[in-house]
Amino acid sequence: MRVLKYAILGLLYRQEYSGYDITSQFKQEIGQFWSAKHSQIYPELRKLVDEGLVEFRTQIQGEKLEKKMYTITEQGRQELLAWAAQPESLPETEKDEFMLKMYFIHTLSPEQARALFEDQLQQRRAKLAYLQQRYESLMPVFAKEENGEKHTQATHGQTASDTAPLAFHNPNLGHYLVLTKAMAREQSYVDWLERHMKLFV
Amino acid sequence: MRVLKYAILGLLYRQEYSGYDITSQFKQEIGQFWSAKHSQIYPELRKLVDEGLVEFRTQIQGEKLEKKMYTITEQGRQELLAWAAQPESLPETEKDEFMLKMYFIHTLSPEQARALFEDQLQQRRAKLAYLQQRYESLMPVFAKEENGEKHTQATHGQTASDTAPLAFHNPNLGHYLVLTKAMAREQSYVDWLERHMKLFV
DNA sequence: CTTCACATGTAACTAGTTACATGATTTA
DNA sequence: TAAATCATGTAACTAGTTACATGTGAAG
Incomplete structure (x- = not known):
């Protein structure tokens, strides 16, 4: 299913984010319906880079703190749109x-x-x-x-x-x-x- | 967390069930709020037996079809009640x-x-x-x-x-x-x- | 005699959490 | 200067899914 993949692509659709920013986004409103910890996000970003769906540039914050700013690629955009437009069937179980x-x-x-x-x-x-x-x-x-x-x-x-x-x-x-x-x-x-x-x- | 553990103990609280029966229960109403596949249930039952929380007897169905009927032990009952009475805090995310x-x-x-x-x-x-x-x-x-x-x-x-x-x-x-x-x-x-x-x- | 339901398991994999590990920058 | 936040990663583990694997029993 790889929903996290699409959640990240969806966030990057409008603006570039660092891994930390994405983690922060999941603590905002969208966290009501999807979220992930940074320990899951960083490996997923790595995977998306390997797949050519996102790219990053390294930016220096202050003196020497490096952060990676990720952007979505054209291929990433295409995969995102294909997922977003696809209706899915209801989950049988919504755990509570x-x-x-x-x-x-x-x-x-x-x-x-x-x-x-x-x-x-x-x-x-x-x-x-x-x-x-x-x-x-x-x-x-x-x-x-x-x-x-x-x-x-x-x-x-x-x-x-x-x-x-x-x-x-x-x-x-x-x-x-x-x-x-x-x-x-x-x-x-x-x-x-x-x-x-x-x-x- | 081991919620499946308590879900199984809760089902066995009232009557004995086979692994297959438990799988079937999760396709009924309680499946709206918790469920598991048989491939997760059988290993969990094994674990609960090892921990002394459930016991089973082997029953023959027809000529030679064996099924294991599980019952909850006193220790299992105690652990179930401790879990059931404990309030938990809300999940930050309910995935959708x-x-x-x-x-x-x-x-x-x-x-x-x-x-x-x-x-x-x-x-x-x-x-x-x-x-x-x-x-x-x-x-x-x-x-x-x-x-x-x-x-x-x-x-x-x-x-x-x-x-x-x-x-x-x-x-x-x-x-x-x-x-x-x-x-x-x-x-x-x-x-x-x-x-x-x-x-x- | 074939299909569906009953019955139990394991293997391989994916998803997600908790803990470990480190260091920089900002704010009080 | 201490604490909170920013920033990135890995390791170990738990939870859950899909696929593999096998066989019995009932009903049409």
Whole structure:
């Protein structure tokens, strides 16, 4: 599958990055849906160079710190586009250790189950709040527009930030999509947890 | 982490299973949140036997087909309970190749993006419909109640799934939780896709 | 008699994590 | 001047997938 290969090519499509920069990118919004550690990224970059999909130039930072700035080649661009346009079938499994524990809820006391549930709810709420904050700071215009329109539907888990204010040709569209999708995912998780909390009270 | 270890112990907590049975279980509902191939399961079972967490007896099926039926040991039960009661922190990344492609949407034409989006929507809708169908066949009474229909006990039989799922002591609770959570996940995905489809029309 | 499901394993490989290892630059 | 961040790599290990390999049993 080599998804990391395409993740790196996709990042390099718009600008050159060092291995460290790529590692940093995976700590930003796209890290909600794909990421890798530097120990996986450096060997992959080496491989992509060997395959002729990326190139690098060495740049000096300060006195003597060398960093390698990678750029995508024409061949790399072609392979990226072929992958990106290809629909894939859904994974049968989307792993979630918490839900695995819930499947085995009969191994727990009601108190233990409730503690797990509340812990998960607290964590998911915190993550949702963090994402909403990112959204407001990165896309303040759209966030404001939505707040002015007042179409919040809390009972269905649709926050104001879930509607689409962007046009197709907007360089932030990808960013906007992953942020709203991550928020929708967390909102759905929070809603489900809240709906079932009564089981333990 | 060894999550597969606990997944297997959790399955064996209620009844004995062969390696083949465990493989089959991962193709059922719990497979929405955890799974493994038989080539990973057989070595793991071997390891669990070596560690004294499970035991097996050999059973003959028909004339000479041998199968190993595994049971959990007291030590296995203890390790399972310790894992199950332990809250874990959220994974920073929940991998989703489709969303990675959406982050790189600027590499696609509007037509290509729309095709991907529609393909994903169709697949997610189909999965949601499948899960709803499973839910209705496995938990018919509760499904009807949610649809706003009346439930009179006299008109229904006495199957295990016929009793109200929303009580802590119900042997189907785990099953109910994973099904409703999987449906919520797919519904949220479908909603998000529908809300953003207008970007491509 | 053929196909599908049952049943168990290993080999080779790919993907991903944790730990080891080193050094430069910036900021408090 | 100490700590955090920038910067790059390798080693050892764990997790997971695909392919190889074999055979039984049931049902049509």
